[in-house]
Amino acid sequence: MAARYSIFRSIIRNGSKERQGLLRSFSSRTEVANYQFDERDSEPSTDATVSDDLRSRILRLRLPKRSATNVLHRWVSEGNDISISELRQISKELRKTHRFKHALEISEWMVSREEYDITDSDHAIRIDLMTKVFGINAAERYFEGLPPSAKTAETYTALLHSYAACKLTERAEDLFERTKEANLSLSAVTYNELMTLYTSVGQLDKIPSIYEEMERQEVAPDLFTYNLLLSSSAASLNIDEVQRILEKMSGQSDPDESWLRYINLVKVYISSGQLVNSDCNSLVESEKSITQREWITYDFLVILYGGMGNKDKLDQIWKSLISTKQKMIGRNYACIIASYLMLGHSKDVKEILQQWKQSTTTEFDVSVCSRLLSAFGEVGLSEEAAAFHLLLLDEKVLTD
Template sequence: MASRSVFLAFRRKCAESSFVSGTSRPECVGRLFSSGALSSDFLEDSQENDDLKSRIFRLRLPKRSATNVIQRWVSEGNPIGISELRQISKELRKSQRYKHALEISEWMVSHNNFELSDSDYATRIELMTKVFGIDAAERYFEGLPLNTKTSETYTALLHCYAGAKLIDKAEALFERIKDSSLSFSAVTYNEMMTMYLSVGQVEKVSLVVEELKQKKIAPDIFTYNLWISSCAASLNIDEVRWILDEMRFAPGSDEGWLRYINLSNIYVTAGHLVNSELNSLVEAEKSITQREWITYDFLIILHAGLGNKDRIDQIWKSLRTTKQKMTSRNYICILSSYLMLGHLKEVGEIIDQWKQSPTTAFDVAACGRVLNGFADIGLTEKVNSFHMLLIQKNSDPIDIQSSSTD
């Protein structure tokens, strides 16, 4: 049945082409195949169980217009709702088909019968960044009416700046955010914290937390994860302990999260576990979402405190298989953990992986901070072993520092 409908649609195309251009049927066949009509418009017309989403997803190339598909759908007398358009746009974004998702957004904006939400405008800013670049998204945001410059649209633009590591632009927009009369959530502050961690400015993370608290905004779990990761990266153990104590009494801390917090103190106190406690930590780990991937850095440090090398191996393997780009912080956390446990072979492997990483340059200065941090807490033997390993790998931070000052 399907093959017959394909044939009939194909024959109709040939007839139309012959009538318009006067070509013979064999020439029509060749033209349809060579022009790509058979693999695009022709195939779209031949589909059964037709709906708007299917038509849009059958567009083969970004240059083809989702707007035309929607207009044709409406001209055929079919209903169309904003909820349906939002869902299609969401699925297109998941498939990284940003141009077609943006065209749906433009359709929604251009039709006054649709009442757009703050999230619709925020999504449009992110899509414009993907398709046309940050400058276009910035111009769009600045041109928005005052009533659509909301916490969501501000945060969307901040997310674009932070993702591109445009520190000056992000900081300038963040000042506008703090000076505005709008109400923001922890999500906005998390964007700044994530950016600072990604560029290695870990010392600024706690400053953002201070500003969040001055505004009486409640931190969320992601805020705490970012904050703890910044402390772990700088080996600030006292502040980690203080954060864990605060988290224990934070609103919304459920039983599972409290169990996770309690076990986290093991890293700080270097205590010992029985098997049941270890299993509890593993169970708590399962509740962490992929969006909070940064938590894995902290989990690596925690398992180092537990002396649990197998779990460290598993988490590191999992991190390396994700699409998330590795950063200096990721490498420092795993390197410090193996070093803490005395596994120098693995430390050497991490250094080699870091040097070969296409997305992250080897950070000798960060290794120097690890040396200093371990020396400060009296781990002299580990400092000496790590220093010798860095010399073997031609990555001695002391030599590099002295040569730069000569």
């Protein structure tokens, strides 16, 4: 039984790449500085059907090597004003489309001009952009160079988020201690960042102590906090702890609909061996608006019933999940594949591999399968590893 739970710990640890995503960044300041600006990009459009405002000019800069700074200079030289609210909105649109270099140029323009009243949020966004464009060291230097008045809970949390994204555990822990020494009023977001980091590096045993610190400081947890707590409990199938967390969630004052849905979803599965509805699809199909943060609940359910050896429930959960419109990631597939393998149902694993390869919502990831195969070997499940290896060869996922 211990080996079964160890494989899920490995899945959670190795699934972080899918959750964190890839940073689309440039390697150095020199690389960005060496880009040549194309003067044509700053010229007003002569097409009467095309808008010629500042936003449109910047959004037309498709390539990162084109300079948003030059567009701003030209706009001002033409006698136009630029409000900080306009710059913030343009930056938001750029970040949403992963155009981080142009967004950083907007940020640089804002902070370099005395007429603008820069907020903590502006500094926090700049730290995140610095990380994505120039790397974590540049973001760290920017933070350290801020005046004491700007080193607030928001900017500390922004740098902590960057450390977490780069999986720099020691630097994140040191920074977290600095935030406590600074006697800042922290929110759940700050604690969540550190717990997310521990989840991504597989140090789930550290999560409860962070939550205990939240309780001591009387910081109210949010839904994501509870997601992380349930994740750490699910790794060891500590059902008593899950029940305690659910009771804590139920005791929140005026919980919103998403919280109630989340609580009821888990309670249905751990309180009895029967679904509330006779239609095995109705529970998950009715929850089409669930967020990506809530998806870890379903991984928990798969882990739970895989460990209990309950194939019927696994079938029901998987059938429900694939009927939703939510996008699944490699970790979701890895959890259900591991469960079926441990129960000796290779045929189901083969069907899931085929579904994953044909999926239109997520790309099939060979590396996830390879990590899962390695994880089985690491925890001594040699028969399961051999069966999975043969399936991967049969499905032409592996070539040797």
